[in-house]
Amino acid sequence: MAAEITLHRTAHGTLAGHVFGANHKWATTALELAGFSPADDGIHQLSMDDFDQTRQALHQLRQSARDLDVTVTLSPQPYLGDVAVDLAQRLPGQWEVDLAPLPEADRHEDLLAWVWSPGRLPAALEQHRIPCAARLTGDGTELLLVQPDDDNECVIGAMLPSLDLDFMDVVVDGPQSVSAASTHIAAAVIQNRLLPQYEEALFSSRLIESEDDLRWAQETYEPGEVVKPYPGELVSALNRFLHHASELIAHVRRPKAGLTAHEDAFVKKFEAHLRRAQKDGGDAMSLWLAEGERLLELASAGSTREPTAIQPPARFAAPVPPRPAAVTSTARSR
Template sequence: MSPSAEITLYLSARDKIVALTSGTGRRWAETALDLAGFTETPDGLHTLALEDQAQARHALTHLHQAALNCQVAVTTHPRPYLGDIAEAIVTALPGHWMADIEPLREQRDQHYLRDFVWETGALHGLLETNRLGFTAILRDGGGTELLLAERPSDGSYIVGALAPSPDYVRVTAPAPRSVIASNARLATRFIQTRLLPDYERAVHLSRLAEAEEDLRWAQESEAGPYDTVDLQAALYRFRAHATAFIATLRATTPLPVEQAVFLDRVEKGLSLDDLDGPDPEALAEAGTVWLHDGEELIEMARAATPPAYPTPAKPKALSTAALPPPAVTAVTPAPRR
């Protein structure tokens, strides 16, 4: 009779073993872990401390016996615990990043995450076709969310962006490209130099598209910019985008005096210090500023669009006819990999 559940053991750098249960008979797997002396964490994982090696060996021996009795398979994962990789990445990234570990006990857990992946490429396909144990969501606290996963084919790590919430911005720009690295250090470097700039550019372009669409619609509307629920919603979106545009413009090279004065006036007129609920009079003023100065702000923001990360060029194929004949006495060393 084949086991109806499986326990996968991951060795963590924090002197512990992390156990992940999966399968239809997962309760039997959890029972085996409890009998062996594993500690259940608030997120439903089980861990075994390794400080006392004799006790740890005894617990692992007991686990294999209990798993046999409960008809549960026990396997050891060959790679480090993904939670350690995630913590190493968020610790090295600038700012205040946090990592949330996502145990994937069933295939539907992966499909749920897949639906939020922005790029329909390698990471999307990995969640679609491979059986993973864990993923990790990396958050910066400002709305940026990245998904970290391990590729079973070669043990490398892939990091891609999760699509921003539609309440934040309706994404229309090309999705940022995922990055692949062999270790946490390289993953951190690629996130900083490729993924995050790609992400910021895509969000910026999506903001521009949504802000321009709302402004054109408001200009063509016969009602005032705050007279209907839809117009109020469009104005609210524009004010949120304007906050990001102004912050981006001020963070770039020093602005000419007239542009700096313009931004100060727009910021005050849109009541950006009170996005949640300005009074009706301030809302009316914000609507007037939106219609009068919105286009100029959009154009300034468009000029400040972050540059695209260059796509690596494919090497040109060399014709064998163009290669010089090898010298008879020369020894050609093997190329470095």
Template sequence: MPKHVRRSLSSTRRPATARPRVVTSERPYRGDIAHVVAEGLPGPWDVDIEHYPDGTIPAHLLDWVWEAGPALSTLSKYRTSCAAVLRDGGGTELLLTERLWDGSYLVGTLLPSPDHVHIVGTGAPRTIIATTAHGAAVDVRSRLLPEFEQLVLLARLREVQEDLQWVRDAEPGSVDAVDLEAALERFLSHAPYLIEATRRANGKTLPAPDAAVLVRFESLLAPVQGDSRTRGRGEPGDIDAAIALWLESGENLVDVVRASADLAEKPSHPAIATATPPKPPTAVAATGRTR
């Protein structure tokens, strides 16, 4: 056999140790993108990757997307192999996925658990659309999270106000003890967040009267705050004092929080559609009056 033929054959012969090549997508793995975004956000975040063999994001997950706008709602019409859910451990959850037709990354917030706060008529944080993971992290940190925190704070304020108005408008002796306890529970769950938001709002120094309102609430609520399973088992005097302070000065606290956080009744951005949260299981549904 001529030498040039042997050389040609040997160049095409596969070595015995050769392995098949796996050709992967040029697009980065969604989990890697999610971790890059998480690392660019304040505080620690957990990342869970969900895979969808049928190429469809489950409806029950899309139902929890806070902004039910076209950016994320149209994803149900296209194949999506996976998505990521980012959690900060404090109740903030983000959904990250990708638009296959242009490669953009989408990040939206999931509705807060109804056990924590009921979101009604507050607008919604606008979904992030970015071409890179680092760009997504910047937009989430600078816009999405601040909008989320402001709208959750506004929802907490509204819930406190609704409960106060309900108690004040009720006929004497007509308020059921169970309903009153449930309303107090809601206030005790919201008060720490309201006070914390007020103290950190824009680095402002509070006027002396406003600071006094916060100190008064902190000192009287501390004995009855904590684990909800033990709340109510404390000293009756502490509970009575908390109820009295809530009913007498709750509006003062709301006014201080609203002024310091510069909250408007409506979000600064245009009104947008919001998702309707699924009905919580009976075991975790909030007790007390029906809204």
């Protein structure tokens, strides 16, 4: 279809209109001629408080759509905004919901570049007509929610960690996508499987980046060659380590990591020296080059001690697709 409008009844007593297609601007025109108003999220809404006005608006929409060659469909699916809000309220912590209209298929490709979860989420964006997606953001974690047009299930997956992409290459698979027929089930699987897998994948990326940077620095520079002013690429590598250091230390110091007394003493000393160097302008470079390898060894060993994440019911299992291409930040030097 060149231009389509999909209407959804919302939990707030309105009709929400999504537009889609190569000529989606004509669909938008038809909605506005009928009295639909664009909300802050870009979705057009029509209040249904007054029955006569609603009937008149829908009559006008039908006429305008016919004149402009626009197809109008009333969807039996729940409104995506309501689904996203309900899901966010069931997840641990505080989550913000942001709707992302996708009126053109090209927008799907733009969004796909930021999808980290393999499985049903990228497949849905590639194969289905999806006029709108919802982003859920909580404590640095970004999730994407879509409703394929011919499916009664919602599909949720992780987005790439945008706050960290300037400091690392994401070279590991993200958590598997989740699909469920209700937000209650989806929230349980997200909490028990997707979020633990997300944290594990993010930590693995931090660790791999830190190990690669330190190995490169040790292979490129002899100890006596590292003098101020430090080379720019070496400073960039140190800054990436400093960005990850607090998360690496927190990972090492968790109770389940099982540190020995000697290891615990080393981590406390490293953390104190790092804090002093960052606060008082001390030499974080020397600390990183001399002691960073030991910290990374403990972080790597701690990750192998981690218990396996809770597995979802078999009905949510999905085959693992081929490894996605690495995503490289543009703000890097090494």
